[in-house]
Amino acid sequence: MISTRAQRLKPSYIREILQATQQPEMISFAGGLPDASLFPMTQLGLATTQLADDRAAFQYGVSAGLEPLRDWIKQHHHCSENNDVLITTGSQQALDLIARTYLNPGDTVLVESPSYLGALQVFQLAEAQIILIPQTDSGIDTALLAKLIDEHQPKLFYAVPDFHNPTGSRWPAETRQQVARILSHSHTRLIEDAPYAELNYDGEWLPSVTSLCSGPHFFLSSFSKTVTPGVRIGYVVCDLESHKALLRVKQATDLHSSLPMQQLVLNTLSQTTISQHLPAIRAAYANKRDRLVNALQDTFGDKVRFTVPSGGMFLWVVFHHCDTEILAKRGLEEGVAIVPGKAFCPNAEQFGDAARLNFTHATAEQITTGVARLYRAYQASRI
Ligand SMILES: Cc1ncc(COP(=O)(O)O)c(C=O)c1O
CATH class of the missing domain: 3.40.640.10 (Type I PLP-dependent aspartate aminotransferase-like (Major domain))
Known part of the structure; x- marks a missing residue:
């Protein structure tokens, strides 16, 4: 019998949908994943060679x-x-x-x-x-x-x-x-x-x-x-x-x-050479943030509200007349993953119209396509 402590623990929505986001066609704004193409592989390679000795x-x-x-x-x-x-x-x-x-x-x-x-x-x-x-x-x-x-x-x-x-x-x-x-x-x-x-x-x-x-x-x-x-x-x-x-x-x-x-x-x-790494990821992530912001503004217009963050990995978006749990489900059917706002609150009553969108993981092109898919899901799930 597992402990009551473990029984009460709610599974993480994000870790659960990580499985769905592994599908090749899925565009993910869901996890808090960095862009693997920006990992400092040259430095990590040298570091690994040193480790072998x-x-x-x-x-x-x-x-x-x-x-x-x-x-x-x-x-x-x-x-x-x-x-x-x-x-x-x-x-x-x-x-x-x-x-x-x-x-x-x-x-x-x-x-x-x-x-x-x-x-x-x-x-x-x-x-x-x-x-x-x-x-x-x-x-x-x-x-x-x-x-x-x-x-x-x-x-x-x-x-x-x-x-x-x-x-x-x-x-x-x-x-x-x-x-x-x-x-x-x-x-x-x-x-x-x-x-x-x-x-x-x-x-x-x-x-x-x-x-x-x-x-x-x-x-x-x-x-x-x-x-x-x-x-x-x-x-x-x-x-x-x-x-x-x-x-x-x-x-x-x-x-x-x-x-x-x-x-x-x-x-x-x-x-x-690692001193170049942080400035490089900052510049790349700032571009991706802007790409997501522009795509949302162009596609959704006044149907979304958000504050543009000056750093980090996430945009917190409020969708007009929308239950974002339904939006997230429809999004998966359209091939785009987001995390509904309720996942971030223990009493799960709040943030029903909000969602977290990560902007660091997807490529610039995927960000544009992902927002178009999200808009289709939104139109099908408006309340
Ligand atoms: C606010 C916050 N704290 C801690 C962590 C855990 O990070 P780590 O990979 O160092 O365990 C995360 C991961 O996304 C996070 O967003």
Whole structure:
């Protein structure tokens, strides 16, 4: 008999339709997949050749992760000596470790609504009570945040301040300052999940929220979007005491993340030519974003509403007079995949007319064709 915890866990819509999106004719705006044609294959090839001569990389490793890779991350994020880095199996594992380390069943977690599906699943599995804070044009309503923290005393506040998944939104500087101020007067710890922070297309750089926070917090990131997701290497930066606590749970979970993959990432990052990689993917993804925006405007006109994101991988689109669960089903019949908005909300009552469209995976031509297919599906499913 499987546990009630596992029974209650809802399957991920996205992982389920990944199967459908494997069909050769399907155009997918559904997953959060990077463009594989932009993977840094030359650097990865050289890194793999170096790995073949590196016996130490195939031995057991330490649970905190490969030290030179941790040093690279510390330098990259200008970590102080009061912080340490734990390498995880994707940032998804960092979320799981934090939940297992800090949450008892029934503990409260505050999350933005809508939110990243993988985080919702982690908190559901930890049997947490999830409190939602709606997203606004300026990220979140900070007065409401203060009120919810006061009322519910959540242990954790999970947020994606940079180029949110699924909405693409970004907290402005003022919101970051205010959130840090509110948290400094509470016992709530921020989990700042920042896998998209480097996919910034329009140039304005903002400080991470955790860099403004005085109390304990967690900063999560990953090489999934900047190098390649298949290596499954992510990390969490936190204070030394939290690091020790997470490390114990990491040891009990999987001993350590794959050492060859950590070394492969480090070998890749150590090559001088890798400095060209991020600017190249930023330019390519900004073009694809514009292509999707233009195709939607040209094809749907005022039947869709969205805010153009200045980074990340997603466009959050509201369709006029439409149930996007029906649209998604019809879309699959037409050969295009999207994720309906309800998939990103635990009570599944909201966002029935919204959908998330990824713009990084499809080619430019597929984006145009995919939007035409989506329009056919929309016409057949309008309510
Ligand atoms: C907001 C967010 N956090 C975490 C993850 C997990 O990333 P990783 O591949 O590092 O496990 C994703 C993946 O898409 C994501 O969108």
